[in-house]
Amino acid sequence: MYVAVKGGERAIDAAHEWLAEERRGDVSVPELSVAQIREQMALAVNRVMAEGSLYDPDLAALAIKQARGDLIEAIFLIRAYRTTLPRFGSAEPVETGEMACDRRISATFKDAPGGQVLGPTFDYTHRLIDFALAAEGEPPAAREALAEEAPMPRVTEMLSRDGLIQQEQASDEVPPDLTRAPLEFPAGRPLRLQALTRGDEGFVLSMAYSTQRGYGRNHPFVGELRIGAVPVEMEIPELGFSVEIGEVVLTECETVNQFTGSKTEPPQFTRGYGLVFGQTERKAISMALVDRALRWEELGEDNLGAPAQDEEFVIAHSDNIQATGFLEHIKLPHYVDFQAELELVRKLRAEAMAGQQQEAAE
Amino acid sequence: MSEERKTWMGTLATAKPAALKAAVDTLGALPGFSWLRRPEVGGVMVPGRMGGTGAAFNLGEITVTRCALKLESGEVGHAYVQGRDKAHAERAALCDALMQTGRADDVRRLVLTPLAAARAEARKARAARAAATKVEFFTMVRGEDA
Numbered sequence: 001m002y003v004a005v006k007g008g009e010r011a012i013d014a015a016h017e018w019l020a021e022e023r024r025g026d027v028s029v030p031e032l033s034v035a036q037i038r039e040q041m042a043l044a045v046n047r048v049m050a051e052g053s054l055y056d057p058d059l060a061a062l063a064i065k066q067a068r069g070d071l072i073e074a075i076f077l078i079r080a081y082r083t084t085l086p087r088f089g090s091a092e093p094v095e096t097g098e099m100a101c102d103r104r105i106s107a108t109f110k111d112a113p114g115g116q117v118l119g120p121t122f123d124y125t126h127r128l129i130d131f132a133l134a135a136e137g138e139p140p141a142a143r144e145a146l147a148e149e150a151p152m153p154r155v156t157e158m159l160s161r162d163g164l165i166q167q168e169q170a171s172d173e174v175p176p177d178l179t180r181a182p183l184e185f186p187a188g189r190p191l192r193l194q195a196l197t198r199g200d201e202g203f204v205l206s207m208a209y210s211t212q213r214g215y216g217r218n219h220p221f222v223g224e225l226r227i228g229a230v231p232v233e234m235e236i237p238e239l240g241f242s243v244e245i246g247e248v249v250l251t252e253c254e255t256v257n258q259f260t261g262s263k264t265e266p267p268q269f270t271r272g273y274g275l276v277f278g279q280t281e282r283k284a285i286s287m288a289l290v291d292r293a294l295r296w297e298e299l300g301e302d303n304l305g306a307p308a309q310d311e312e313f314v315i316a317h318s319d320n321i322q323a324t325g326f327l328e329h330i331k332l333p334h335y336v337d338f339q340a341e342l343e344l345v346r347k348l349r350a351e352a353m354a355g356q357q358q359e360a361a362e
Numbered sequence: 363m364s365e366e367r368k369t370w371m372g373t374l375a376t377a378k379p380a381a382l383k384a385a386v387d388t389l390g391a392l393p394g395f396s397w398l399r400r401p402e403v404g405g406v407m408v409p410g411r412m413g414g415t416g417a418a419f420n421l422g423e424i425t426v427t428r429c430a431l432k433l434e435s436g437e438v439g440h441a442y443v444q445g446r447d448k449a450h451a452e453r454a455a456l457c458d459a460l461m462q463t464g465r466a467d468d469v470r471r472l473v474l475t476p477l478a479a480a481r482a483e484a485r486k487a488r489a490a491r492a493a494a495t496k497v498e499f500f501t502m503v504r505g506e507d508a
C-alpha cells in the first residue's frame with residue numbers, strides 16, 4: 001500500500017524544471033508548434049483522441065507536446081482534462097452509412113457498389129525508409145479524379161438482404177456509459193464496445209491476434225473498412241430541434257465471420273464491429289475481431305477458454321490509463337509496507353534458524 | 363423557420379474559426395447584445411451504432427463550446443460549436459441572432475453563403491483525391507483453373 005509522504009518539494013520542483021528543459025531539447029533546434037504536431041503527427045494525434053476518448057485534435061497535439069511524445073502520458077492528460085468538462089448532453093448516433101469516405105475497401109467483394117477507394121494508405125508502400133523526407137521540400141500535389149456522386153452502401157447490407165448475415169437490431173435505447181457508472185460484469189455489448197474503442201491499441205491488437213492464432217478462432221473477413229468524416233448532430237435543448245454541431249473523422253470496420261448456426265439460427269454469417277475516432281484502422285480491425293470473440297455466448301458458441309472470449313479479462317485490462325496508474329504506483333514510496341514485510345521475513349528467518357539449531361542439538 | 367435555422371446553425375458551427383471571423387468582419391458595425399449564457403466549454407458524448415445500424419453505444423466525447431445572447435432589439439442567438447474557441451461560439455450566436463433581424467440578407471450573402479461554399483469546396487477536393495485512388499482489383503486465374 002502506498003502511504004502518503006511529506007517533504008521533497010525542492011527536489012520535485014527541480015525535477016520538473018529539468019523535465020521542462022529536457023522536453024524542449026536542444027534550443028538550437030526549432031521548437032515544435034502544436035499545429036505542426038496536429039498536422040504532421042496526425043496519426044499519433046488520432047490515437048491520443050481515440051484512447052483519451054475525447055475528440056479534439058488541438059488538445060491531443062498539445063498533450064503530445066507536453067508528454068514529450070509519450071502517447072500513454074498524453075492520453076492520461078486528455079482523460080484528466082475530460083473529467084473537468086461539464087457534460088452538455090449526448091449527440092444523435094453517428095450515421096456512418098453517410099460518411100464522406102477518404103478510404104473504403106472490402107476484402108469480400110471486389111465489385112462492391114461505390115468501388116474500392118484506397119485513400120491515403122500505407123498499404124502497398126515498400127516500408128523502406130524514405131531519406132528524401134530528411135530533406136526539406138514540399139511533396140507534389142496529390143492527383144485528383146472526377147468524384148462520382150454514387151452512394152457507397154454497406155457491404156453487410158448486401159448480405160443482409162438475402163438473410164445471409166445476422167441482423168443488427170436498431171433501438172433507441174440510451175446506452176450505458178462507463179464514464180458515468182462503475183463497470184460491472186457481465187458488462188454487455190454496448191459497454192464492451194465503449195471500452196474497446198478507448199482501449200489500448202497494443203492490447204486490443206494482441207487480443208485480436210490471439211484469436212487469429214487459434215485462441216478462440218472466429219474466421220474473420222474484413223467485409224468493409226471505411227474512413228472519413230461524419231457530421232455530429234445534437235438536439236439543442238433550448239430550441240427543441242437538432243443541429244449539426246461539428247464533424248468527426250472515424251474509422252469503421254465490419255467483419256463478416258463464419259457461423260455454422262445454432263439451435264435457433266440457421267447457418268449464416270455473423271458480425272464483429274469496430275468504430276474508432278480518427279484514422280485508426282489497425283485499432284478498428286482489432287476491435288471488430290475482439291468484439292466478435294466476446295459474442296460467443298450470445299451466438300450460442302462454446303466457451304473455448306480463450307483469453308479473447310473472457311469479457312472480464314479483456315475489458316478489465318484494456319484501459320491503458322488504469323493499467324499504467326496501477327502499475328506505475330508501485331515505484332512510489334512504500335516504505336511502511338516494506339518495513340512490515342522486512343520485519344516479517346526477519347522473524348520467520350529467526351524462527352527457522354532457531355528450529356534448525358534445536359534439531360542439530362538433538 | 364426551424365429547418366432553415368438548423369441549416370445556418372450547422373454552417374456556422376462547422377465553419378473554420380478563422381473563416382467565420384473574416385466573414386463576420388465584413389458585416390461592419392454589429393449590434394450590442396447581452397449574455398444569456400456566457401461562452402462555456404464542455405463535452406458532448408457521441409454514440410455510434412453496433413454494426414453501423416443497430417443499437418447505440420458510446421464512442422467518446424467531443425469538446426463543444428456553447429453560449430446564448432440577446433440583441434438589444436430582443437432576438438436571441440444560440441451557438442453549440444465543436445471545439446474550445448469561445449470567440450467562435452460568440453460569432454456563431456451573433457449571426458444566429460442577426461438572421462432573425464432585418465440584416466438576415468447581409469448575413470446570408472456575406473457569411474453563410476461563402477462559408478457553405480468553402481465547406482463544399484473542401485469536401486470536393488477530398489472526394490476528388492479519394493476518387494483518384496479508386497482501384498479495380500482483378501482476381502488472377504489460378505493454375506488449376508486454366
